[in-house]
Structure formats: structure tokens, C-alpha cells
Amino acid sequence: MAEGANYLAELKARFAANKGPDIFPNGGYEEAKSWKRYLEDLSDQPWVKNVYDEALEPMKMDGKIYGMPVNFEGYGFIYNKDLFAKAGIDTLPITLSELKAAAEKLHSAGITPFAVGYSDSWFFILMLNIAFAQQDDPDAFIQALNDGTQSIEGNKKFEDLTRMLDLTVQYGNKDFLTTDYNTEVSLFATGKAAILKQGNWAQSKIDQIAPNMNIGFLPIPINDDARNDALSVGVSNNWVVNKESSPEKKKEAKKFLNWMVSSEQGKTFMKDKFHFISAFKNIETDRSGPLVDDIIRYTKMKKTLSWNWFKFPSRAREEFGYAMQAYVGKQLNRDQLLQELQKSWKKAQQK
Numbered sequence: 001m002a003e004g005a006n007y008l009a010e011l012k013a014r015f016a017a018n019k020g021p022d023i024f025p026n027g028g029y030e031e032a033k034s035w036k037r038y039l040e041d042l043s044d045q046p047w048v049k050n051v052y053d054e055a056l057e058p059m060k061m062d063g064k065i066y067g068m069p070v071n072f073e074g075y076g077f078i079y080n081k082d083l084f085a086k087a088g089i090d091t092l093p094i095t096l097s098e099l100k101a102a103a104e105k106l107h108s109a110g111i112t113p114f115a116v117g118y119s120d121s122w123f124f125i126l127m128l129n130i131a132f133a134q135q136d137d138p139d140a141f142i143q144a145l146n147d148g149t150q151s152i153e154g155n156k157k158f159e160d161l162t163r164m165l166d167l168t169v170q171y172g173n174k175d176f177l178t179t180d181y182n183t184e185v186s187l188f189a190t191g192k193a194a195i196l197k198q199g200n201w202a203q204s205k206i207d208q209i210a211p212n213m214n215i216g217f218l219p220i221p222i223n224d225d226a227r228n229d230a231l232s233v234g235v236s237n238n239w240v241v242n243k244e245s246s247p248e249k250k251k252e253a254k255k256f257l258n259w260m261v262s263s264e265q266g267k268t269f270m271k272d273k274f275h276f277i278s279a280f281k282n283i284e285t286d287r288s289g290p291l292v293d294d295i296i297r298y299t300k301m302k303k304t305l306s307w308n309w310f311k312f313p314s315r316a317r318e319e320f321g322y323a324m325q326a327y328v329g330k331q332l333n334r335d336q337l338l339q340e341l342q343k344s345w346k347k348a349q350q351k
Contacts, residue, residue, distance in 0.1 A: 008314075022245045022253045025237045026067055027310040028058020032238075034314060039066040040241035040250060047261050047280070055279035058310060059238050067238030068257050071276035074233040074295035074304075075126055075199030077218040078206075083111050083194040095224040096164060103171040106194050115193035116172030117184030118328050121321030123197065125309045127165065128320055128341075129232060130222050131157040133305035142311050145345055152342040153335075160223040162327065162334045168197065169328050177329055189213065200277070200291040201236075217294035227305075231298045234307025235279060313348030320344060 014020050026032055043065045051069060059067030087109040093099040103113040134157045135141040144150035152158050173179060173187060188196035189209035206213055221228035241253045260266040267283045270276050277292055278285045287293055298304055309317055323340040326332045
């Protein structure tokens with residue numbers, strides 16, 4: 001995801017030059033709508049019957065399916081169980097007040113609580129998603145933003161979110177504005193910080209540095225509401241077929257996508273090599289990793305929050321990250337941040 005914006009610019013350039021790829025990823029929802037002219041209808045493909053219903057939603061338009069989900073992913077705070085034990089944290093924090101108390105205990109024990117990498121603006125969108133997901137009806141709230149009947153300004157969930165960001169800065173590494181994803185994960189994996197705000201995609205990098213590290217997931221709480229005890233889980237991305245490719249190339253592209261999720265070799269790669277949380281009923285999920293185990297456990301308990309950023313206007317999504325980066329860098333205060341977020345949404349709707 002860190003390279004998502006660069007990839008999208010490259011993809012647009014290729015299509016503008018009539019050199020679009022035969023298969024490319026699409027996040028769904030608003031992104032699917034904006035690319036619809038290039039999306040082949042895949043409703044009749046054999047793999048469709050094996051997909052979990054909720055995994056089809058991002059690419060469903062007008063009753064048709066325009067993309068094949070890659071996998072499910074989840075994110076939250078990844079924590080070092082050994083460092084928590086060293087600091088005497090017996091009860092895992094699931095509210096903001098409890099997280100603050102845990103951070104204070106870690107700090108008192110000489111342990112940096114948070115590994116914070118805010119040089120990359122992309123992860124702010126995942127953090128912002130928590131405020132959207134905690135709305136009583138996220139889809140209705142997004143529609144109300146589009147209609148102009150709701151506002152990010154004055155919405156308590158977004159005010160709450162800034163307090164959680166403040167906590168990570170207060171108890172994080174000093175150079176957080178110049179720390180990128182790789183450095184952030186390294187700080188955590190080498191035991192220099194106890195909490196990492198990432199998803200299960202970080203497991204492979206953590207394993208490279210510290211195999212069999214004793215870790216697990218905590219929710220990302222933005223307030224003391226009971227709904228904080230949840231992980232954000234959704235479809236990571238979707239494979240789509242270029243509608244403007246030749247009939248022969250489209251046929252081969254569809255054949256390849258089916259092979260990925262139906263052949264023994266393809267299914268083995270999905271499970272044993274990529275360690276995906278499967279979006280397909282006919283492919284098992286490798287449950288050998290602690291992060292995947294926690295995501296599945298939270299999902300079974302129905303303690304999950306929705307993914308909403310692909311429902312944002314694409315231009316606003318890009319501006320959101322920069323505004324939040326300015327906030328943690330003390331260039332904007334809380335009220336100014338929420339004003340900027342609202343302005344970006346309204347401006348994107350006028351395009």
C-alpha cells in the first residue's frame with residue numbers, strides 16, 4: 001500500500017498511452033466506479049462461486065462482478081508480548097485510557113511504547129478509517145458527507161482519533177516524521193519499541209528480522225467506547241481484466257485468474273507461500289502465524305471494523321494523508337485538521 005499512489009499514477013499513464021496491462025489491481029468501490037470503462041465483466045467466471053460473499057462487495061456494480069479479490073487482511077496495533085510482560089501489563093488495553101496506562105507502564109520500564117513511522121502518509125488513511133468505521137452506519141455517513149448533510153468537522157469520532165495520534169507521538173520514537181515503514185518495523189522487530197501500528201502484511205518482514213517473535217494484535221482504540229475492541233478487516237485488493245485488451249488476451253487473462261485459485265499449484269502458493277487469509281471457500285488459510293490467528297479469532301467473534309477508504313473520493317484520500325502528516329508535525333491543530341479533511345472531501349465532490 002505504501003507505493004499505491006505511485007502505482008496509480010503509473011497505471012493512468014499507461015492507459016493514457018494505450019498501453020494498459022491485461023490484468024491490474026483495483027481497490028473497489030469508488031476506485032472501481034472511476035475505472036469502470038476499463039473493467040471486464042467477470043460475473044460468469046468459475047471462481048465467483050467459491051468467493052465469500054462479503055469479499056465480492058468492493059467490485060460489485062449493477063449486479064455484476066468486475067474483480068477477483070486477492071485476499072483478506074487485517075490491521076491494528078501489533079504488540080510484543082514479552083515487553084508487555086516485562087512492564088507488568090497484565091490486562092491487554094482495548095480502550096484509549098487503557099492504552100495510555102499501558103504506554104505509561106512501558107515508558108516507566110525504560111521501553112519505548114510505540115514504533116512510529118509518519119514519513120509515509122499512506123498509513124494515516126488506515127488510522128482515519130477507524131473514525132469512519134466507528135460511525136453508527138459508515139456507508140450512511142459517507143453518503144451524508146457526499147450529500148453535504150454531515151461534516152467531518154465537529155464529529156466526535158474524528159476528534160477522538162486525533163487524541164490517539166497524539167498518544168503515539170508522545171510515547172513514540174523521537175524521529176517519527178523521518179521514520180518510514182521499513183525502519184518502523186525494524187524498530188519493533190529488534191525490540192526497541194513495544195507496539196507497531198501495522199497489519200498482518202508486516203509478519204514476513206518481522207520474521208526476517210526476528211523469527212518466532214512473541215507477538216499478537218491489539219485493537220487501535222480512539223476512545224473508551226466498547227466498539228474499540230475490534231480489528232479492521234477487509235479485502236486487500238482485487239484483480240481486474242482490461243476490457244480494452246484483445247479478445248485473445250482477455251481469454252488468457254481470465255484463464256490465468258481461474259488457475260490462480262483453482263489449480264493445486266496456485267492454491268499452494270496462496271496458502272503456503274503468500275500466507276494469505278483466503279477470500280475463497282476452496283482455499284484454506286495458513287494459520288501458522290500469530291497475526292493471522294488473531295485476525296481469524298476476532299473475525300469469528302464478530303469483532304471487526306469495516307474498511308472504508310476505497311469509498312472515499314480518490315483525490316481526497318491522497319490529501320487526507322498529507323493533512324494528517326501536517327497535524328502530527330504540529331503544522332495544524334486539531335480544529336484545523338478537521339477543517340482540512342472536510343475541505344478536501346467537499347472539493348473532491350465538486351470535481
